[in-house]
Amino acid sequence: MASSRIWIPAFSGTVPNSATAAASVTVVHGTNWSWPFLSFWGSGGGSSDTLAYFHATVPDAYSANANFTIRIYWSCATGTVGHNVSWDVGYIGRADDGAMDTAPTATVTVNDVVLATGDLHIALAAFVAPTLAAGNLIQLSLNRDYDEADGGTALTTA
Numbered sequence: 001m002a003s004s005r006i007w008i009p010a011f012s013g014t015v016p017n018s019a020t021a022a023a024s025v026t027v028v029h030g031t032n033w034s035w036p037f038l039s040f041w042g043s044g045g046g047s048s049d050t051l052a053y054f055h056a057t058v059p060d061a062y063s064a065n066a067n068f069t070i071r072i073y074w075s076c077a078t079g080t081v082g083h084n085v086s087w088d089v090g091y092i093g094r095a096d097d098g099a100m101d102t103a104p105t106a107t108v109t110v111n112d113v114v115l116a117t118g119d120l121h122i123a124l125a126a127f128v129a130p131t132l133a134a135g136n137l138i139q140l141s142l143n144r145d146y147d148e149a150d151g152g153t154a155l156t157t158a
Helices: none
Strands: 024-029 033-037 050-057 068-077 084-094 105-113 120-127 137-144
Touching: 068 084, 068 105, 084 120, 105 120
Parallel strands: none
Antiparallel strands: 024 033, 050 137, 068 120, 084 105, 084 137
């Protein structure tokens, strides 16, 4: 079975223009590296859900309705080791003449444990038999769900 990967960097995310708290794009300047990230801390000081959207094209090698996994690369500046950060990941695939402004086809919730502040974490959201085909536009929603699991104060570089 062929495998394809798509890298969708944090700075390509768009944020909602709605009542939902929006993630904000910024750059962290470390001692040795600088990297872009989306802050999912939110306008409520981390006490509200925070959302961003991403878009990509499904690779030509993709087999229609094959399972796929979204990897969320994230870190946190503060938080309690052992607590969870909860992510809701949604998707919708669109072909030619598909309606753009519709609710996600499916949403998966992933709880990923804080291993250490300042370290890279990788959360996996698996979708089984999605309604997608090669060449579709895929729209992804990534929501840090504050009040599920332990909430957490996460920054993502997904």
